[in-house]
Amino acid sequence: MKYSFNPPYAIKRIFNDFIWESSINKILLTFDDGPLPETTPVILNSLNKLKVKALFFCVGNNASKYPSLISDIIDQKHCIGFHSSQHENIRKLTVNEFKFQLSDFRLMLKEKYDYNLKYFRPPFGKFNLRTNKILKEADLKNVMWSLLSFDYKNDLNLVKFAVDKYLKNNSIVVFHDSLKSIDIIVDSLENLKEIVNKNGFEFGDPSECLK
Numbered sequence: 001m002k003y004s005f006n007p008p009y010a011i012k013r014i015f016n017d018f019i020w021e022s023s024i025n026k027i028l029l030t031f032d033d034g035p036l037p038e039t040t041p042v043i044l045n046s047l048n049k050l051k052v053k054a055l056f057f058c059v060g061n062n063a064s065k066y067p068s069l070i071s072d073i074i075d076q077k078h079c080i081g082f083h084s085s086q087h088e089n090i091r092k093l094t095v096n097e098f099k100f101q102l103s104d105f106r107l108m109l110k111e112k113y114d115y116n117l118k119y120f121r122p123p124f125g126k127f128n129l130r131t132n133k134i135l136k137e138a139d140l141k142n143v144m145w146s147l148l149s150f151d152y153k154n155d156l157n158l159v160k161f162a163v164d165k166y167l168k169n170n171s172i173v174v175f176h177d178s179l180k181s182i183d184i185i186v187d188s189l190e191n192l193k194e195i196v197n198k199n200g201f202e203f204g205d206p207s208e209c210l211k
């Protein structure tokens, strides 16, 4: 499945228990693929300046390698979701492998940070009915998106175009906590904030956007 800026309506209809949009008229900001020492502090600093709370979909291996960044994200009142152990296509995992990944990450967050995992996002947006069932059984909300910023293409003008054309008052927006977008991420976030203000929209806290 290949996604454009906004995933196709048919997919949203079939997987209608996934979350594609904010449940209230507020914008949810999400960051995939971190944490990384080169990027996460830069993003946290920018979010702090813009006064926005975000949801970070973390890769398990990165979270294990950089525990202080997980602490920083939690301490600064942002949220953490899971994005697989090694950023793999979860359709290629066995049921047991996928279940183990979920329980392992959940336990790590609970034991090290006393943090309850509630959200998951599949790498590459790839999932199927089987992974859907496992997520349901694990009581994890599968958080998709309605605006892919394409920030990983490292082209600020493309991000500006995406936001200008597709941002709505209930969008779930995807950015990346990754080296691919680090050169443009601060400008991208400042641009987003400007567009949000210009349209009279507002950002929401992850928990209120995902009720």
Ligand SMILES: [Zn+2]
Residues within 6 Å of the ligand: 032, 033, 083, 087, 122, 123, 124
């Ligand atoms: Zn990813």
